[in-house]
Amino acid sequence: MKFVTYLHEDVEQSGVVSGSRVFPIAGNPSVLDLVTSGLDSALHAGDSALSMGKSVALERVSLRAPLQPPTVRDFVAFEEHVEGVRRSIDGQAGVVEAWYEAPRFYFTNPYAIVGPDEQVRVPYGCAALDFELEVAAVIGRSGSGITVKEATDHIFGYTILNDWSARDLQSREMQVNLGPSKGKDFATSIGPWLVTADELDPYRDSEGFLDLECTVGVNGVEVGRDMLSNMGWTFETMTAYASRDTWVHPGDILGSGTVGNGGCLAELWGRNGERTPAPLRVGDRVVLSVDVLGTLANTVVAELPAPALPPVRRRDHARARASLRAAR
Structure with a gap:
């Protein structure tokens, strides 16, 4: 079943997609509410919506992000992607040994979720905007210390994810051995719907x-194509790892990480030794497509001005020594 959040006649509504039509769910619970209720309950609500027969054509609604996740963990599960981006970011060849030890991830910003056909704004000061073609699992049941075998029952469904990246900002901030932060937290697209497992x-x-x-194109030109089955770990393994020493809860998103073979521009930059294809520009339309999961498209728009920050206060060695003498 395909669950959606959509806008119709200025009302935001949850629904089920069947063919080219969307059927509203009685009581209008959020999709996150449906996920939290459990798969069986959500499927029952979806079946009831379909049986009611009331529907509207998909072309007459505006799709929103299918849900607002409480947390977003983004993994890096494709070896080919790691190899290409590492060369692009720091000029080093190969894959670091630590990648093979466990399915690594970072937390990104749940407040920056973007839906289908919504605009993605260039972050302030970015001159190397990139997309990242991913698939995300959505957790449907709380758990801690989950085994890989148990994890199957904790995954509600899947959606497409675009982990937008400001590569120049990312490269600079990661020199401090932190991040990525502002290089990533400005936009994460998900959609067009949540497909049950x-x-x-x-x-x-x-x-x-x-x-x-999985394929991705920019302005109608294909840039990358790969199979999701080329992941180094299954979503069940990533779920088990995410729940180690902590919890996962309904609505949490686990991104697969970017597919290889052109799943992002930075991988191609690393392999080509230069920024070709060019970074995304204002007006570019990025379209991600995945079998069964559908198509997720967004258009890039111009950055907004940002308030200036005061310069750093550098350490004054003379003042520091004087303070130490005074303390004695």
Whole structure:
């Protein structure tokens, strides 16, 4: 089943997509409420919506992000992506050994979620804007210390994710051995809908990976194409790791990390030795497509001015020594 959040006649509504139509869910719970209620309850609500027969054509509604996640963990599960971006960011070849030890992730900003066909603003001071083609699992059941086998029952469904990245900001801030922060937290697109996990079962291979083709294009020109099954870890493994020593809760998002073979521009920059294709520009339209999960598109718009910050107060060694003498 495909759950959506949409705007119709100035009212935000949750619904179920079937074919080219969307069916509103009675009582208008948020999609996060549906996820929290559990898969069986959500499917029952969806079946009830379909049986009511009331619907509207998809072309007459504006889709929003399917849900507002409490947290967003973004993993880096594709070896090819790691290799290419590392060369782009710091000029080093190969993949660091630490990548092979566990499915690494970072927390990104749940307040910067962007929906289908919404604009993505260039972050202040960025001259190297990039997209990242990913798939995200959405947690449907709370848990801590989950095993890989148990994790199957904790995943409600999947959606497409675009982890927008300001590569020049990211490169500078990570020199401090922190981040990425402002290089990442300005926008994360998800959508167009949340597809329940059962719909993807026919595409699961013998090792538990999802055999889905993923593509990305800019202004109608294909830039990257890869299989989701090229991940180094399954979503179940990432769920287990995310819950280690802590909790995952309904609505939490676990991003796959960027697919290889052109899943982002930085990977191609690393392989090409220069910024070709060019960084995204104002007016560019980025379209991500994944089998079964649909298509997620956004258009880049210009940055806004930002208030100036005062310069850093550098350490004054003479003042520091004088303070120490006074303390004695």
